[in-house]
Amino acid sequence: MPARTASDQPEQAQGRLHRLNLVMILPLIVATGVLLVAMDSRTWWHAVVLGLGVAAAVVTFARWAAGDLSRVAVPCLAVAAPVWPVGALLIDSGTAFYGISFVGAHVIPQLRRRRGAAAVLLSGFVAAVGAAKLLTEGDDSGDLIKYLIVPVGVTAALTGLMFPNKRFYDVVADLEEAREREAELAVARERIRFASDLHDIQGHTLHVVKLKIALAQKLLHSDTGRVEEELREVHALIADTISQTKELAYAQRRxxxxxxxxxxxxxxxxxxxxxxxxxxxxxxxxxxxxxxxxxxxxxxxxxxxxxxxxxxxxxxxxxxxxxxxxxxxxxxxxxxxxxxxxxxxxxxxxxxxxxxxxxxxxxxxxxxxxxxxxxxxxx
Missing domain, CATH: 3.30.565.10 (Histidine kinase-like ATPase, C-terminal domain)
Known part of the structure; x- marks a missing residue:
């Protein structure tokens, strides 16, 4: 089995959360997009244009769920952004902002800096298109709500919700990484403990063997019986050390x-x-x-x-x-x-x-x- 790296755990935890979102939320995104396209399309090209915005939203969410949004962020923004002005000014669709608001809300929290400015710019773009529609064709308060208040409000709310969402995933990653580090530290401590116990066993034995052999050398020509006794003790000590080392390897040493x-x-x-x-x-x-x-x-x-x-x-x-x-x-x-x-x-x-x-x-x-x-x- 391949060894897991320190980053495997946080990636696995985030992956499970992303897959859960994919299973639970993606069908709602697709169903909502299809419903909006069906409501505002009167010709086939209306459906194509509005469908592009929905497709950009679906691709953005799918790649976000996979943790790989950066690769499709720019293409999806490039596709979704024109759908809103075309939909509002040419198709009279008040829901054409769906794609750009969804894509922008997911992309902006992923930026490394100037996220606040990007959020303001996104809401400003949606508001500018709505204001242009009101200046050219708007004639009542219903158009104000349809093309300006609702699109800007939904875009701002969705973007604002994605910021704590991003922070949540960051916290999950930090917690998982901390747990992995703690596990690694526990392994390191156990290795140190094992090395210390091994030192206790073998270091002690080696010094005792050295002492007994030195004594045997002194007595070699004067007391061969004592030399034989010392050598037997050395043999027994080494045998006992081998046994203790095996016990240590199986966590049985006492x-x-x-x-x-x-x-x-x-x-x-x-x-x-x-x-x-x-x-x-x-x-x-x-x-x-x-x-x-x-x-x-x-x-x-x-x-x-x-x-x-x-x-x-x-x-x-x-x-x-x-x-x-x-x-x-x-x-x-x-x-x-x-x-x-x-x-x-x-x-x-x-x-x-x-x-x-x-x-x-x-x-x-x-x-x-x-x-x-x-x-x-x-x-």
């Missing part, structure tokens, strides 16, 4: 806070870092998953960027706090993983703070405390 806490503790100890864990509460559901992601990302950052000797992990009723020492005085590089996590934490009603002070780095994520009596799968 982080377990307890497992992440134990994993972080083991990693820090393997790297020779003392770990102090104070666990007073647990979280389940989405907060628990996000806190697990924060802990995993923080663990990766400590192993990558700090020369830590000690790490303090506190899990309280409000969230999790991770503090580590061994932070250089120079500013740390941009921690993009935590920046992406901050957005997700905030979107789920929490907050994520990072602070660097006196050689220590503090990462704290907090959510509203669980309701009394609530259970926790991660407790």
């Amino acid at each position: 982080l377990n806070l307890s497992a992440e806490l134990e994993n972080a503790k083991n990693l820090f100890e393997a790297a020779g870092i003392r770990v102090h864990v104070d666990r007073a509460a647990g979280f389940d559901g989405r907060p628990g998953e996000l806190l697990g992601q924060v802990l995993r990302e923080t663990t990766t950052n400590i192993l990558r960027h700090a020369q830590a000797d000690e790490v303090w992990i506190t899990l309280s009723q409000s969230g999790i706090t991770v503090v580590n020492d061994g932070v250089p005085d120079t500013p740390l590089p941009e921690l993009r993983g935590l920046a992406a996590l901050r957005e997700r934490v905030v979107d789920n009603g929490g907050e994520l703070l990072v602070e660097q002070e006196d050689g220590r780095f503090r990462t704290a994520a907090a959510f509203p405390a669980p309701r009394p009596g609530a259970t926790s799968d991660n407790a």
Whole structure:
């Protein structure tokens, strides 16, 4: 299936509205035009001349309904404009303005500028022809109404109605485009979320594998049994990462806070870092998953960027706090993983703070405390 562009949605919405107008209104336009021609025609050439005005009106409306009026605007105006003076002065038809008023009313709102002047010019043209008829042949108030008041009034009213009509279609287009942009933004956000989750999984794994392989190299000639154990853990870790990546691709990935806490503790100890864990509460559901992601990302950052000797992990009723020492005085590089996590934490009603002070780095994520009596799968 071809991909839809950003403009497809507004075009489809406007197309449905235009087709609805075409089905409902075009038959009325044709029927009215035929009736007026039949009423005012006394010879075949009268019917031909008046019919040209009706034909121009029908073509104009059909192309307007198709959203392609610009191609026929000038030809239709050129055909409809002479019908009114010929009809009024030679055929004595008070309805010959039908074509020019209809065509002009649809064309003028489509102009990019000077639409007001064009509307005045259209009404002035209709009035001038009617005034010419009154000056040459008009002899009573009936002719005044027939050739001047009604034609000018209908033309002005029809033109005035088409301006809000044009604005309505513009608003529909803007709304549809805004909805399309919102959908595109949602897709972009989901892609960013997916990329961030993928970074959480694979970035963490790669750094742990690097750490374990470095440890295995140190022990290669002194403790082959420990080397084999480290390599088995590397193999298992890679297998688990492949499984998590597949789960992520099918939107099935769920982080377990307890497992992440134990994993972080083991990693820090393997790297020779003392770990102090104070666990007073647990979280389940989405907060628990996000806190697990924060802990995993923080663990990766400590192993990558700090020369830590000690790490303090506190899990309280409000969230999790991770503090580590061994932070250089120079500013740390941009921690993009935590920046992406901050957005997700905030979107789920929490907050994520990072602070660097006196050689220590503090990462704290907090959510509203669980309701009394609530259970926790991660407790």
